[in-house]
Amino acid sequence: MITPAxxxxxxxxxxAGAATVRYETVPGSHLGILAGPTARDxxxxxxxxxxxxxx
Numbered sequence: 239m240i241t242p243a244x245x246x247x248x249x250x251x252x253x254a255g256a257a258t259v260r261y262e263t264v265p266g267s268h269l270g271i272l273a274g275p276t277a278r279d280x281x282x283x284x285x286x287x288x289x290x291x292x293x
Contacts, residue, residue, distance in 0.1 A: 240268055260288060 246261060253259045264271050264280035271281045 240271070
């Protein structure tokens with residue numbers, strides 16, 4: 239776990255004025271979320287979707 243979910247959820251409320259706030263969770267360790275066996279289908283697909291929508 240990189241950050242406890244409750245801490246992230248509390249931080250989201252601090253960004254209430256932002257145009258878009260997205261919160262996703264993925265399985266894996268610190269490095270695993272970027273290079274683990276499920277990263278392609280989780281982390282990287284979430285990032286790709288975000289970047290596509292932001293463009």
